[in-house]
Amino acid sequence: MEPDKVIILFLKWLRENPSIFTPTAWEDLPELEKEIAESADDELFPIAFTISKWCGNHGLGDRLRDSLRKDFDDAGEPSPSTMQPLTNITQTLRKSIEDSYKKLQKIAADNPDTSNDSK
Structure with a gap:
């Protein structure tokens, strides 16, 4: 796996597909x-490895690999995110994680879960 693709995919998940993460993953x-x-x-490489390991520990390892493989197969024309080198x-990543986590906390505070967890 190319480390930049792992990082870009994870950032994309945080920004565009946050529902992919389980509640436990959000907490972590x-x-x-x-x-x-x-x-x-x-x-x-160490950053991508850390992300891959974290995804694996939170039930997202297979989805990460499948998404990376699909992105590779469907490469097509380069997009701005693939043409520019990753900087900072x-x-x-830290800001994206922090922002996403804060957004989730705000949503949870605005919509308290009133369901019965002992179903």
Whole structure:
């Protein structure tokens, strides 16, 4: 797997498909953010590995691999995100994770779950 594709796909999930994450995965996003913070911006492979491992631990490993394989098969014309090199990736990822997590917390606070969990 190409590390930049893993990172771009994960960012796309956060921004465009947040429902892909389970409630437990959402709760654990701050943990991922901390792990990413330990990497330097030019360390794409360790960052992608951290994301892949986190996805695997949260039931998204197969979906990540399938999505990457599909994206590779359907490559087509380069898009702006594939033409530009990744820069400030640690900061971008951390901010995206933090923003998504805060958005989820706000939604949860605005819509408290009143269902009976003991079904």
